[in-house]
Amino acid sequence: MKQRLSLALASLLAAALLSAPASAAAPAPFVSPSAWMSALGRQVLAPGYAELARSSAALAQRVDAVCKQPGDDTLDAARGAWRQAALELRRLSALPYGPALETRILRRLDFWPTRPPQIESSLRGRAAGTLADERIGVTAKGLPALEYLLFDPVRAPLTTDAAACGYASWLAADAAHDLDAILPAWQDWIASLDEIDEETEASMMSDSVNILIGGIDTLRVKYLEKPARKPTDRSGFDAWRSGEERSHLLALFDGLRLGLQGREGLPGLTAMLRGRGLLVLADRFDAQIALAGDALQALPAIPGEDGGAAIARAIETLAVLQGLLAHDAAEHLKVRVGFGDNDGD
Template structure:
């Protein structure tokens, strides 16, 4: 006998959703999240970065050839490349980890003594670059050579100029290698099964926890709290320190929240019914962004200490929320390693 459906139930089924009722969040697989992130942010971002490092190398070549105004152009090209890099560095997914590009182009804090020794080493044997360590390479090393007020300008130091130009070409080669690897990595995500998706969410959450820790500890707490004398923060020589912090946080926020037409971790969470927790994460991200917005340009100054401490506090809360509540709700074991850029 066919079941009889009450008339009231039929009428209710035909009614539109109640005003203000939220539509159910779509179920977003980790592979969908990272595919969107790679296609819309990371792949084009590394292509842009490659072009900007190429432009930096060209400007440095011109400076070493004695062209007027080339050094000023090189400094501007450095700022453009450095901020592009800083927006990408909190999202070391896929080819970024496979090529270890951040270790090669973003070693920080800089080590001036090692950079100076490497200038002499390169001048003596320019074909023997394999022995030049990572601590003397990359964009932070180029910043030291372009902007440090305590050393001779590149126009006055031909050996340093040639070395700086080589550093830019070396960084460009590394970035181009990574930029070319994105299509194959994205294609692999299309074939992700349940086991692969589980690994992707574990890696993704751990990377975001680790990047939050890097911003709080490496770029703020260590230089501000644990140095005698004036703090040497990221990009302090070029005057781009606060802009670098902002670019890093903006990149981290994309991984956490996505953007227009772009999934973030919160979309993955909402698809699993973690609506309240995703809202809490959104609220904490907003609080952290507000603390960053209140940070003065000269955030290493003593007068800026309360604002810097407030930002570190909010970043600590964000990290704990990710490492404890989010990881637990998503059944992820926390075990992120060291920053890929250190």
């Protein structure tokens, strides 16, 4: 309940800060939703998913090497490959646009929290030949499941468990295969953005803004609030087994920031706002994004053990940012927010 209160207070604060009327001048170039998505697709998403496909293929090779030559060296190399691929995935997971949304690839690669009993059951069934690959569901697959097999401090290491190693190798290869399969879709999607009618632009605006709201909500609630409900227990945090909790939180926020602010040569939401004369609102976004970024940077390496105050601060700043987006930006951009609590059944 506290988090909901903080979101409300944050919204009020944001409203107060924004009480000055937006400037009528529009010195920045107008950016359409399709132009924004096209630039994001060309500069970030298509190359990002191609890189993730390569990283996943490398991970599959490294895990396979563990199975063929069990030892600390091969296991360390596989763990390093997982860290790289997982970090890339976490950054991209903030921006599920285009083929990422349509193919549900992130849902298939990123099921979390992990379900160790289902992973164990699936690997035993697969090793025994009683469970066909196509019957293994997403709850026992993906990079978080691989993290469990590679890093879990309690289960037997892959170097001493041939069945688990074989399953991990298959998981990594399966992820790489899924990522390879969607790569052509990125170019098709980007090309499709060249000729967009008015109705599709409006729909794209809705998706663009709602996906960012959903991304902030996910970071705030799924990856911070819920894990923090168990003080001193790090096991609720994403990537806790690999000790990458903090870097994953920062990677997710980096992805969101790219969507919100863009970078040199890449428009973000703030460019859309400025192009519509909403300069004050865009400035507030910049300020709040900086505050949220600082708050996340202040998280300790193991947030679940000693990050209480820092987590609370990060949640608070993200709530303000979400309020700005869901209430102020959405209203100005005429977007119906899909994450509201006041719209029907």
